[in-house]
Amino acid sequence: MPRRTLLGAPALALGGALAGTGPSRAQGSSQGSAKGSGQAPTRLRMVLNWKYQGPQGWFFLAEDRGYFREAGLAMTIDQGEGSSAPVTQIAAGAYDVGFGDMNALIQFAATRPDVAPLAVFMMYNVPPFCIAVRADSPIRTPQDLVGRTIGGPANDGELKLFPAFAKAAGIDAAKVNIVTMQPSLREQMLFRGQIDGAFGYVNTIRFSARGAGIDDRQLRYIRYADHGIDLYSNTIMVSRALARDKPEAVRGLLAAINRGVAEALKDPAAAVAAVGRRDSLLDLAVERARFDATVADEMSAPELARIGLGDIDEARMARAIATVAESNNLPTRPAVGDVFSRAFLPPLAERPRKLVD
Incomplete structure (x- = not known):
């Protein structure tokens, strides 16, 4: 785990x-x-x-x-x-x-x-689950998550589904560090570099970031659905x-x-x-x-x-x-x-x- x-x-x-x-x-x-x-x-x-x-x-x-x-x-x-x-x-x-x-x-x-x-x-x-990263991040594929820190609120569905995503993507979930935080801290922790990626629904993260003045072009998404998770x-x-x-x-x-x-x-x-x-x-x-x-x-x-x-x-x-x-x-x-x-x-x-x- x-x-x-x-x-x-x-x-x-x-x-x-x-x-x-x-x-x-x-x-x-x-x-x-x-x-x-x-x-x-x-x-x-x-x-x-x-x-x-x-x-x-x-x-x-x-x-x-x-x-x-x-x-x-x-x-x-x-x-x-x-x-x-x-x-x-x-x-x-x-x-x-x-x-x-x-x-x-x-x-x-x-x-x-x-x-x-x-x-x-x-x-x-349609499954909205994703891991959001900054557009300037070196993380582009699920394999790039190994050794990184990914965070999200403890009750987020995509965090709980991460073992399924990891298995489908062919990575060891135990080699990814998972942290949890209050929902209001997710986007700011991502853009401050306190986490390498954030669990969330694509549109939850996208528009929460937009509401905080963060342009869509500053984000990139690794979508669960693109890696065999049709839930x-x-x-x-x-x-x-x-x-x-x-x-x-x-x-x-x-x-x-x-x-x-x-x-x-x-x-x-x-x-x-x-x-x-x-x-x-x-x-x-x-x-x-x-x-x-x-x-x-x-x-x-x-x-x-x-x-x-x-x-x-x-x-x-x-x-x-x-x-x-x-x-x-x-x-x-x-x-x-x-x-x-x-x-x-x-x-x-x-x-x-x-x-x-």
């Missing part, structure tokens, strides 16, 4: 449609199904993947336009600490819903299937208890998020403005650029035209599970149905199938 230093502060049988990954059954329109029911709203606590950013706009647009309320939900949406953190936070009962890394979920499910969250709506279907990334995940006990709440949640995505794609400025209402210090121009790049680079896999946003290609997911399991020496290999269910998805006709022209 890679050296690490801290800088700075068997699957549960769910049964029936819950565990199923087969075609979703006809449900009619999924919008506003709980409206007018007269029942008290279901309160759900949701944690994001990161601090407030433009690509989270669809969640806040759904909240501001009342889509969650129409679905009979009262939402609390908190900032996150990294894309892998929602997995353990949901498992511990701190949250009901999370937006986090599918691969961290797979790793957790291999050892704690009884409490592992369940992915229910795939959002990022899914961020997904909506829910607790197993919520999926089992309140399936209609999960359907309503996904219907509301799906509406938020559709509206955000029509009006990205409104989506970014919704995030800006949560953090007045955000540079909305930077966040709009981040939104556009995320949609184009991380959410527009060719499979989208066939299966729609939110669903997965089962064969691809099975290969991804195998990659994560083999590279991390997991004790068990979860089945696709152990970690993902399409039982709660809105009908295909309602889900986006083309995000960019």
